[in-house]
Amino acid sequence: MKNFLFIPLLLFMLAVSCKKEETAAPVAVDDLTTYPGKNRAMVTFSVPAGAIRGKVFYNSGSFKEFDVAGPVQSVIVDDLSEQEHILKVVTMNAEGRVSNPKAVKAKAYGANYLGGLKPRRWKDQIDHSPTAIEIVFDPAFENETDVVVVVFTNTSGKKDSVEVSAAKNSAMLNGIDVSQPYYFYSRYKPEASAIDHFLSSNVDAKNALMFNFKKSGWKVHGVSDEVTGRSAAMAIDNNATTLWQSSMSAPKPAAQHWITIDMGTSKVIDGFNLLNSYTNEKSAKKIKVDVSQDNATWTTALEASLNISFYGKCYRFRDR
Amino acid sequence: MNARYFRITAAEMYDDHTSGLVFSEIDVYNAQTSSGDMATPVTQTVLPWQ
Numbered sequence: 001m002k003n004f005l006f007i008p009l010l011l012f013m014l015a016v017s018c019k020k021e022e023t024a025a026p027v028a029v030d031d032l033t034t035y036p037g038k039n040r041a042m043v044t045f046s047v048p049a050g051a052i053r054g055k056v057f058y059n060s061g062s063f064k065e066f067d068v069a070g071p072v073q074s075v076i077v078d079d080l081s082e083q084e085h086i087l088k089v090v091t092m093n094a095e096g097r098v099s100n101p102k103a104v105k106a107k108a109y110g111a112n113y114l115g116g117l118k119p120r121r122w123k124d125q126i127d128h129s130p131t132a133i134e135i136v137f138d139p140a141f142e143n144e145t146d147v148v149v150v151v152f153t154n155t156s157g158k159k160d161s162v163e164v165s166a167a168k169n170s171a172m173l174n175g176i177d178v179s180q181p182y183y184f185y186s187r188y189k190p191e192a193s194a195i196d197h198f199l200s201s202n203v204d205a206k207n208a209l210m211f212n213f214k215k216s217g218w219k220v221h222g223v224s225d226e227v228t229g230r231s232a233a234m235a236i237d238n239n240a241t242t243l244w245q246s247s248m249s250a251p252k253p254a255a256q257h258w259i260t261i262d263m264g265t266s267k268v269i270d271g272f273n274l275l276n277s278y279t280n281e282k283s284a285k286k287i288k289v290d291v292s293q294d295n296a297t298w299t300t301a302l303e304a305s306l307n308i309s310f311y312g313k314c315y316r317f318r319d320r
Numbered sequence: 321m322n323a324r325y326f327r328i329t330a331a332e333m334y335d336d337h338t339s340g341l342v343f344s345e346i347d348v349y350n351a352q353t354s355s356g357d358m359a360t361p362v363t364q365t366v367l368p369w370q
Contacts, residue, residue, distance in 0.1 A: 210322065211350060211352070213347065213348045213350065215347070221325060222327075234344070235343040235344070235345060235346045236345070236346055237345075238345070239344075239345075240344050240345050241344070242344060243342055243343060243344035244341070244342070244343055244344075245340065245341075245342045246330070246340035246341045246342070247340060248339060248340040256329050256330055256331075257329070257330040257340045257341045258327055258328060258329040258330065258341075259327065259328050259341065259343075259346075260325060260326070260327040261325065261326055261327075261346065262324065262325050263323075263324055263325070263326075263348070264324070265324060266322050266323065266324045267322065267323065267324070267348055267350075268321070268322055268350055268352075269321055269322075269323055269326075269348045269349065269350060270321070270349055270350055270351040271348075271349035271351075272326070272328075272346060272347065272348060272349055273345070273346070273347040273348070273349050274328075274343055274345075274346060274347075275343060275344045275345040275346070275347075276342055276343060276344070283334070283339060283340075283341070283342055284330035284331070284332065284333055284334070284339055284340065284341055285331075285332040285333055285334050285339070286330075286331040286332035287328055287329065287330060287331055287341070288328075288329045288331040289326055289327070289328050289329075290326065290327045290329070291321060291323035291325065291326045291327075292323060292324065292325040292326075292327075293322065293323055293324050293325070294324070294325075295324075295325050298327070299321075301321060301323075301326075303331065314349050315349070316349060316351070317321060
């Protein structure tokens with residue numbers, strides 16, 4: 001009789017004991033936050049008590065599994081198209097009991113965003129010494145919140161770089177080997193919290209210098225003759241009211257009239273804009289333009305007639 | 321064409337004694353940064369890709 005009562009009691013106690021060992025599922029994650037990236041996004045959240053692993057669901061059924069690494073968990077979800085996504089996070093305890101999901105919107109950026117990014121506009125280059133130059137930029141674009149990165153080779157032959165914040169408009173490159181290429185690009189972040197940078201296309205700064213046609217660095221390298229008060233420098237002084245005039249009175253000058261300009265550095269040129277001041281026969285009838293990289297080897301680039309009435313005209317090399 | 325130096329020479333004169341070269345401004349023309357014939361000096365820098 002004793003045994004008859006003891007066995008059911010034992011079974012009941014065992015059942016109660018087993019029920020006590022079962023744990024509840026973790027609560028839903030807390031502090032769920034997303035950070036956009038390049039075709040990916042990161043989520044962070046506070047891990048609920050008891051959770052040891054979990055999943056982040058995205059794209060209608062795809063998921064990324066993770067093992068809990070601490071009280072605050074970060075998970076990066078890759079392969080996201082460039083749009084807003086809904087990410088759902090669940091965690092599990094050791095018994096596999098699953099928390100309720102918690103969802104959050106996450107944005108991923110991609111080729112579309114990247115395609116709209118422009119490098120900062122190059123404005124000028126100032127040569128401080130043979131190994132120190134300053135590249136001057138236009139002000140940052142409105143959406144340009146990160147930096148411009150200028151990459152160059154230093155005089156030791158190693159790659160170096162300088163970063164220019166959006167608030168600044170110039171970069172000093174000290175110890176640069178200007179015989180090597182140097183270039184820059186703008187680094188963007190679509191949002192301050194983004195986990196990835198997006199880089200604009202590169203701009204060859206050395207090549208940019210060849211398109212700098214400002215005449216502040218030009219010099220008259222030589223001139224056949226000039227009359228008093230109308231010096232050769234006045235032909236390149238950015239002042240249309242001053243002029244260079246060669247001698248026009250008898251006796252005829254011993255040499256041809258000519259002027260040689262040094263533009264300081266090599267430029268990509270397709271012709272010249274010549275602004276004349278006289279509309280009568282005091283102008284030459286024909287001109288010849290020779291060009292040179294080194295002031296030693298010269299190539300005739302243009303031969304053109306000057307109309308008596310011309311005041312200003314563009315002469316292109318293709319017009320030869 | 322790339323060049324650092326250029327030289328403009330009077331190749332033929334209307335009159336050897338009274339004609340010469342008279343330029344109030346000389347500017348470089350670049351097809352990528354300019355459009356059309358320009359009679360006025362171009363002093364600004366406009367890169368082809370900007």
